[in-house]
Amino acid sequence: MGSIARSWSQLPRVVRIVIALFVIVFAPIIIKQIELITNFGLLTQINRALIYVVLALGLNIVVGFAGLLDLGYAAFFAIGAYTFGLLTWPTHEIGTPFFIALWVCAAVAAVFGILIGTPTLRLRGDYLAIVTLAFGEIIPTAVRNMSNVTIRIGPWTLLDGFNMTNGSQGLVPLGKPDFGWFEQIFHLEPGTLRVGVDPTFWYFVIVMMAVLVLFVARRLEDSRLGRAWKAIREDETAADFMGVDPIRTKLLAFALGASFSGLAGVVFASMLGAIFPDLFRFQVSIFLLIIVVLSGMGNVLGVLIGGLIISLFDGVFLAQVLPPLFPDVDVQQLRWVFFGIGLLLIMVFRPQGLFPVGQGKRRPAFLDIKREPEQLSAEADAGIKMKGAG
């Protein structure tokens, strides 16, 4: 694996981009051929996997870069999806165009990231994990109960019995991206693009989003901000003494991570055409965390590859390949057993993840100098040091 990665990174940048484009464009054609034989709905699964990759890249900023253990990340996914629902559900009669709603929802998710982060980011490690866990539970529950919202401030009634989320029945249908102008310009027959129905169409929308998010994540990683996040992860107190404002820096990680999942939420909601509170349960947060930890925390390309592998393992192998082979076993019930075993194996044999962050000249871990107990640590470090042993 390492040698492939090395020879890949030695290729000139232009060549790499051309190869990547080639793969992206021709993948659906090949996948269609595979689908003819296997009947797995493979492209839909790849779309789903790519959405998980975008989410995992967002979570990677929070957990991988800044070292903040967030167990309620799915909440921001839900906020993105439901904001989109609010803006495009026909009953609400707002009908915001997809490409405007996309950015609005990302911004709303980011604002929620700041709102949640401001009071909680003073906490470290386990305590932050507990609070975010609760937040991840609160959002779906709130969504389930917001089918009859009344807001009164003094004599003014802002909302009276407003059905914001339609409770557990969910929001159906939702807005689709509009490419009508594209068909008009090129004098295509209306409906040629099969907008919002064909998985190939969604594939390209999602790939565009994934490329954008990948680009942003890479740029952030290699910037003043990325360095500040890593410093906070390594030693928050020392970073504070070196002039890095911990609260501000952590808030930015939260907000940016949340905006990624806001984007993913919109595309997810629009692709499914329907959203329910149950789609954003705790398991989603855990699944994303598993992707980030298994792939190698902090490694953007690792999360991309790991996210694809793990999501496809889940969506294709566990959901579609195994059940016919073992008709007597409920494989879906065993899903978390597989992930649990996977996590255990990784923790024992490769704690830095499948694709560890590779930088600098490394020496074997046993040559590291043992550190004395730290003078400041009693007050400063209740935090989990989220780093590999390597």
Add this chain to the structure above:
Amino acid sequence: MSVLLEAKGVSKRFGGLVAVDTFDYRLERQSIASIIGPNGAGKTTFFNVVTGFYKPTTGTILFDGREIGGMRPNRLTRIGIGRTFQTIRLFNNMTALENVLIGMNHRLHAGVFGIGWLGAIVRPPAVVQEEAMAKAEAMELLDYVGLKGHEDDLAKSLPYGLQRRLEIARALATRPKLLLLDEPTAGMNPNETQAMTVFIRRLRDERGLTILLIEHDMHVVMGISEKVTVLDYGQKIAEGPPAEIQRNERVIEAYLGRRALEVLKHA
């Protein structure tokens, strides 16, 4: 010479324990001074009060004529107080270069570009140029402290002595006026200690820094300090030039005990 740092009646209590007790202190610009004292005398606590990690329970601290009691550490770093730690606290999984760049972090994108963190994504020419300049300056600092060629090494993979130097480079990157060194020669052999002593003097002479040391090695303390302050149980028991402190009876008593003093007298 004017005063850079002035503490007036500073105390720090932890519950019933008085770690620093109504401590008065004045530090002249561009001087090298040391604070010594037995373990638990309150030296590091005083450092932590000056750098904003603790809020003083009572008293005021003036830095550069400005009241700083209660300011957060990152604010104090920005106005010119740099420090190293008793036990090395580098960012282990970052390279030496990145460690130094963190020290400059607060100076980058200093509102000049007006686009804040978006600059990190869009990377306008101004940001590219700024990054290049920061890297060049960081390389210079690494060279200055003797870490040339180690810039891409992870901090944790550096040998101990170089880690100490990297900590100093990182503190220098914050462009301090006052540099607080908490036991800079701890764990070093005599040769390394000697080199560090020379280096500390160079920091003052070449960079015009004011340096405050906590140190246990008396060769270092007596060799480079212009003023030595002795703390015991949080209280100042002596202050003066090194030669005077060496003969001070209360200091000998604090370090070696009353009986030792008597033995010394009879000897």
